[in-house]
Amino acid sequence: VTTKLGDEVNTMTVAWGFLGIEWNKLIVNALIRESRHTHGMLGGSGEFSLNVPLYYREQQEDSAVGKIMGYCGTKSGRDTDKFADMGLTPVPGDKIAAPGILEAPLTLECKVLYRQDQDLQAIPADLLERFYPPVAGSPSGAERDFHTMYFGEVVGAYILEK
Numbered sequence: 001v002t003t004k005l006g007d008e009v010n011t012m013t014v015a016w017g018f019l020g021i022e023w024n025k026l027i028v029n030a031l032i033r034e035s036r037h038t039h040g041m042l043g044g045s046g047e048f049s050l051n052v053p054l055y056y057r058e059q060q061e062d063s064a065v066g067k068i069m070g071y072c073g074t075k076s077g078r079d080t081d082k083f084a085d086m087g088l089t090p091v092p093g094d095k096i097a098a099p100g101i102l103e104a105p106l107t108l109e110c111k112v113l114y115r116q117d118q119d120l121q122a123i124p125a126d127l128l129e130r131f132y133p134p135v136a137g138s139p140s141g142a143e144r145d146f147h148t149m150y151f152g153e154v155v156g157a158y159i160l161e162k
Contacts, residue, residue, distance in 0.1 A: 001030050002049045002090075003041040004098040009090060011051070011082055011101065012038045013073030016147070026154040028110050031147040034117075035135075037077040039148060046112045047096040048152060051104035054159070068103060095156040105160040110152025118146045 002011040016031035028050055032039045042048060053065045068086050075082060083090055089102035093109050100107035120128070132144040 001032070001038055002051055002098050002101060003038050003045055003047075005041045005044045008041070008077075009083060009099060010037055010041055010077030011072050011088070012036060012077070013069045015073075017050070022151065023113070025113070027113070028108055028152045028154055030150050030152065032150060033145050033147050035145045041077075042112065042150060045097065047098055048110050048112070048150070049093060049096065049098045049100050050108040050110060050152075051101040052106035052108075053104045054106060065103065091160050093156070094158070100158075100160050102160050102162060107156075107158055107160060108152075108154050109156035111155055112150050113153050114151040116149045116151075118148070120144070120146065 001014050002009065004010075012032075014030050014032065018027075018029040020027060020029075030048070030050065032042065038048075053069075068088065071086055072082050075085070082088065090099035091102055091107075092099055093107075096109045096111065098109070100109075120132075123132070128144070132146060135143045135145055
């Protein structure tokens, strides 16, 4: 998921997402934790691009794409410029400000139509404890880093070519 807010561009690897039809529109759902830099940028911009490598075999951990995905999924855009660090090539979007990424050429341009925070009361206790442990150092020790589901309408789709 790539976002742009003002002059800042950030990308992050997401593992939770869906593609389908909702409200008679092609929708991408991306789940982003509240603590992520991308979460704040999405709140300000209201749009994102979804950038997908073309070949699964390239996603192995020791491949170039695997290294990019691993890095972008573990480093924060608050602390570093992931595009510069990984040599990523931003390509201006056609219908949104967020760019595509040449190294992950399948690009879906999305505008956020709706967002939904997780309902903590609806998450079974065993899953809550396993996937949402209390945040260390939080004032009460009970805060947890939940996800927000973004519903993005796909307003553009293409494959970038080198």
